[in-house]
Amino acid sequence: MIDFFKDKTIKTPADYAKTLSEVRLVRERLIPINIAFLSSYTSEVLNPYISVELAKGGYFPNNYFAPFNQFEQEILNKDGGLYSPLPDVVIIHNMIEDIYPDLISNFAKYSKTELDSIAHQIIERHKAILELLRDRTNADILIVNFSIISIDEVDSIYSYIKQQKNQYIQEINKKLLLLCNKISSCHSIDYMNMVCKVGAQEWMDRKLYFMARVPFSGQGQIEFGKILAETICSVKNQPHKCLVLDLDNTLWGGVIGEEGMSGIQISEYYPGNVFKHFQRTILGLRNQGVLLAISSKNNLDDAIEAFQNHSDCLLKESDFSAVEINWNDKATNIQKIAKKLNIGLDSIVFFDDNPTERQWVSDKLPQVKVIDVPEDPMLYGKTLHNCNYFNFLSITHEDKNRAKMVRQNQKREELNASVKDLDSFLESLNMIVSVGLSDKSTLERISQLTNKTNQFNLTTKRYSTIEISDFIKEGHMVLYISVKDCFGDHGLSGVAIIKRQSESEWMIDVFLLSCRIIGKKIESSFLVEIINIVQGKGATKLLGQYIASKKNHLTKDFYKNHNFSLINKEGGIWEYDLKSVPKKINFIKTKRL
């Protein structure tokens, strides 16, 4: 958040209007972003709220509000407002009561067959809208799902027919979510989540609804703007990778060094259940791919005993990918954790109940996100969710297994320390590198890697799934590798995009490896495969590019070490003599998928 928002209270519509005028004056400090709204009502009322909330996240939006109920017309009109300027984000909000007014207020009139047919029509129509839009823009698409409440029902009891209706609409929402998962960079926003935050009774304002087709009150509009802005920020910013936690009064109540294992508060009953609940929340994040680490001032043995032997302590030592329990200062420990996990300080979030520690870490390591932890432990979980650092809009297989893979990596390193000769160590890993051509199922992960990988990344070019799928359509080669060894499966962990410049000339535009497979000569095997593939295609020229960044120093001599010669110093362009035979890495097996 830019310092502009410090100490500002922005609550009422007038506050927002005033702040928006002020934000316009500092817009050069914000990242411009084009947002288009397609809706079945007058969405322009949302402008001040979404604009100010986005400015808090560092963006200055240029909002386009299409005339209401013009979904297909806007998407099909190539010269229309939707495409000029090209949107970075498109928000679709079609209210079910605007399409089928009777469905919400007179549900009982429909037969089962009619209902099935309507559900089918709604989904087919949105499928067509989303696919068209996907085809025509690279924008992230956010679609708001359907509301289950009507203006008259907000505060009455839920009768049988209402429950039936709710379930019917939830079924449609379920199908909509599945549809979003199939379309790249398309996410669903849950309408009822927003209604719940404001409260159903406060959500609507009848006079706005009947006089101006605005389906929510001022308070509702503010909340809607907030959620949209937070979702946009989550789409545009990569989620953070690691949560560093303190122990005493964070993961359990009390001080283990003083009170011993039996004295700490963690149990099924108050106050211990508050901490147990927080541990569950943390495990939930871990299972979404967040790496957990500990930085605590304690005696290692005391703390480990709790993890091993306390039956109510849900978190176990093995859930943590890095553990720094000692008397060092926490900034030093966090630096160690970052190094151990091979991640940047800017992808670390720090949670500690002690304000002094938080201040110290903020001062020493400004890149680390330090959570402003409330005094009341009952609010810990809520605070962790509300910080929005771990909003996973899509979760890949690799995300779910990240902690496990990091653990396997650490075992490998332990073995590494015990084996003296690197090659014989690498040989003992029995690595298998499988090379595949990208298809639909791998696009998401490939794009994720181009966006997240910093260290072993020759050009640091960031590409969206759309751009990558366009490369494939244009005849370029998008290759990936999956790596296995004796400790387990690393999953899809390397990418190369080789662009066809002409019939005979290919250029390595992207070459990257995820940090978890660095240092095993896998890059050499991958490059040899690329050389073989382009040779097989009858190429006479293979070029590669290196663009230096702050973080990719490791790859500076990559082409030089693999017998490429520098032909253009300024552009960092290297050429490989395709007549020569590349040197194979004998201890790595390669497979083509």
Place this chain on the structure above:
Amino acid sequence: MIDFEKLKEVVSDILAVDINNIDENSSSDNIDQWDSLSHIRLVMAIEAEFEVKLTPDDMMDMLSVKLIKMILEDKIDI
């Protein structure tokens, strides 16, 4: 009495017009920014700032700062 300065401030914030250019006679006829969308925003802002509920009739009547002031005085003074 209602706080007239506060009312001017709200109108100025919502319509993005300098507060010095707002007086009792300011209305949708002489302020370009006062269109139907701004009118909705103005209604919501006045409800929030003055802690009142406006009716559809109020919403249709409040076409100038003077009229808004009268409507508010009606509601608050009783």
